[in-house]
Amino acid sequence: MAETVVKIGNLVKRYKELIALDHFDLEIKKGEVFGLLGPNGSGKTTTINCLLSLLAYDKGDIEIFGEKMSPVNYGVKKRIGVIMQNVAVFDELTVYENIDYFCGLYITDKATRKKYVDDAIAFVGLEDFVKFHPKKLSGGLLRRLNIACGIAHKPELIILDEPTVAVDPQSRNKILEGILQLNREGATIIYTSHYMEEVEQICTRIAIMDKGSKIAEGTTEELKRMIKNTETITAEILQLPENVREQIEALEHVYNVSYADNKLVARCTGGRHNLIEILKILQENQVGFGSVYSEQPTLNDVFLEITGKALRDKE
Numbered sequence: 062m063a064e065t066v067v068k069i070g071n072l073v074k075r076y077k078e079l080i081a082l083d084h085f086d087l088e089i090k091k092g093e094v095f096g097l098l099g100p101n102g103s104g105k106t107t108t109i110n111c112l113l114s115l116l117a118y119d120k121g122d123i124e125i126f127g128e129k130m131s132p133v134n135y136g137v138k139k140r141i142g143v144i145m146q147n148v149a150v151f152d153e154l155t156v157y158e159n160i161d162y163f164c165g166l167y168i169t170d171k172a173t174r175k176k177y178v179d180d181a182i183a184f185v186g187l188e189d190f191v192k193f194h195p196k197k198l199s200g201g202l203l204r205r206l207n208i209a210c211g212i213a214h215k216p217e218l219i220i221l222d223e224p225t226v227a228v229d230p231q232s233r234n235k236i237l238e239g240i241l242q243l244n245r246e247g248a249t250i251i252y253t254s255h256y257m258e259e260v261e262q263i264c265t266r267i268a269i270m271d272k273g274s275k276i277a278e279g280t281t282e283e284l285k286r287m288i289k290n291t292e293t294i295t296a297e298i299l300q301l302p303e304n305v306r307e308q309i310e311a312l313e314h315v316y317n318v319s320y321a322d323n324k325l326v327a328r329c330t331g332g333r334h335n336l337i338e339i340l341k342i343l344q345e346n347q348v349g350f351g352s353v354y355s356e357q358p359t360l361n362d363v364f365l366e367i368t369g370k371a372l373r374d375k376e
């Protein structure tokens with residue numbers, strides 16, 4: 062059984078009247094890429110800030126590497142790397158000097174530090190920018206610098222709070238690949254995001270949060286098995302007669318049908334021939350259609366079925 066790296070028990074955090082974390086529990090094992098997924102305001106950042114002892118909480122217990130976490134537990138703190146949503150670097154320092162500064166908070170031996178800083182620069186691909194000041198970097202490169210500052214001291218636990226918000230696709234892919242590489246090299250990862258595709262792509266286990274509570278937890282496959290949706294079929298149809306819609310609704314495995322903006326959406330459970338059955342009905346009734354496609358459930362479907370609302374991406 063892998064060692065427990067993070068254990069959060071019964072955590073309650075209030076901001077005046079608002080309950081930001083409502084008896085929240087979490088256990089993360091060594092070697093996991095753990096995803097904390099939830100819509101804006103669900104409590105992800107509050108969880109991370111409590112975990113790091115940056116924020117006082119009302120109730121609960123937090124242990125990291127088997128030790129009680131506290132603002133002065135520097136032994137634990139130096140084993141953690143943090144990459145927050147807002148880039149936190151010094152404008153007066155160059156790329157190299159920034160990484161060297163953050164690494165120097167934990168690594169005092171000069172030769173080791175130089176190697177670690179060079180490793181971090183190579184890792185995020187900033188070799189051509191070492192003498193640049195942050196203001197001269199694009200948004201994506203700035204994010205990469207932020208990551209290099211957080212991981213240069215080779216931490217065992219790396220926490221990334223929405224590191225890809227407003228990042229171009231190239232930097233986004235580089236960041237995601239980098240996270241997996243850090244994990245392969247032995248780091249345990251906590252990754253918060255409201256981008257379900259990213260969480261699905263890189264996380265070995267996921268907790269879905271809503272309104273300060275954990276509403277589901279498991280691997281992607283386990284989460285998808287928790288819901289009744291097994292397939293969603295979408296067809297572009299200019300006009301859908303009511304009696305045709307009723308025939309589709311009456312199909313054995315179809316449990317929900319909607320028709321809006323010239324799109325028929327049929328949600329299905331069980332059975333594998335829903336698409337053929339629906340096409341048959343459309344053809345028999347001579348209803349013309351454009352593209353038709355079938356999709357497997359996503360984490361959004363999991364969220365939708367549990368909470369009744371969609372897990373939307375922030376613009």
Ligand SMILES: Nc1ncnc2c1ncn2[C@@H]1O[C@H](COP(=O)(O)OP(=O)(O)OP(=O)(O)O)[C@@H](O)[C@H]1O
Pocket residue numbers: 076079081099100101102103104105106107108255
């Ligand atoms: N300093 C604060 N004072 C008052 N309320 C706060 C504060 N920080 C967060 N909140 C509230 O607590 C709740 C949880 O916020 P939190 O930032 O943890 O969510 P989140 O899931 O990280 O969202 P996002 O994806 O937008 O970062 C929200 O309702 C938010 O408005």
